[in-house]
């Protein structure tokens with residue numbers, strides 16, 4: 001892979017000088033969905049799929065971007081004086097947003113860069129291709145310009161800041177954190193209110209994690225996401241009148257039931273219910289995993305899906321079909337939608353000896369019901385972003 005990309009870099013920009021290679025992974029979240037902007041817990045892991053970047057410093061202020069995935073766009077030129085979001089800039093808004101954030105934080109970029117990017121995360125699949133590109137950019141800039149004091153957590157926060165303020169998606173910290181901090185064969189149990197975290201080994205001798213891509217991405221994903229976030233904020237403001245909390249993640253199920261009538265709007269009440277219960281599910285799921293109680297882990301995943309479907313309303317028909325098919329498959333221990341929602345992927349835990357049949361039969365039935373193929377990936381949990 002790296003060798004092919006090096007060849008491509010030389011072909012596009014010339015092969016001289018100090019060309020460096022980097023990688024940042026995508027992620028799948030096992031449980032704890034839409035909790036990260038509510039001060040709750042998440043449990044994602046980094047994938048071995050992700051985004052590769054090659055970079056070489058320039059003598060001037062120019063920025064040149066080339067994506068192997070969007071080769072028809074050719075080389076996109078810009079400069080350090082043009083770090084402003086624009087529709088025309090397309091995918092380069094992600095790296096540019098990270099550069100803008102570096103400068104805003106006092107990390108002045110001393111020169112321009114030539115970048116070549118290649119990603120193998122399926123586009124629009126909800127496996128965090130944009131977060132991986134942001135974290136990748138952070139790792140590249142840190143290394144190229146020697147910003148040694150920046151930690152991987154700082155790079156995750158810079159990625160989130162740029163996504164929020166440059167790209168207009170009000171995401172939480174989960175995706176960038178998982179891409180920056182991932183660890184092979186472990187999921188990250190992260191408390192998003194403090195950023196304290198723990199690596200939990202995912203040792204499933206009898207089962208595999210299987211991602212199923214519905215290959216649908218419904219429009220308005222970003223605006224609907226931002227709506228959910230606002231609804232949670234409205235619920236929190238109502239709750240604050242009757243209970244002293246800073247975030248929905250501080251409530252137990254019992255406390256929520258006690259105070260929920262303070263939330264005026266029934267839609268906001270349902271959103272808050274999801275956020276509170278989902279956070280508790282994430283905590284319980286990690287305990288179950290540590291106790292090797294994978295059945296309980298699966299039950300919590302299933303309950304997570306029901307809540308995301310009915311209370312949080314971020315699922316869609318195609319995803320519900322995939323989850324229903326999975327629930328009815330004898331090899332499935334648990335299955336749910338993963339990521340932001342409105343399309344994208346499901347994550348399932350499937351018994352080893354049933355994986356083949358899961359892929360075949362669900363693939364067939366999904367195609368018959370929806371009209372197009374789903375895609376399946378048997379997950380390997382990889383390390384976080386790094387120089388190669």
Ligand code: GLA
Nearest residue numbers: 033034171172173174339340
């Ligand atoms: C998207 C966001 C994350 C998180 C998930 C939902 O992936 O980027 O911050 O909110 O949705 O859990």
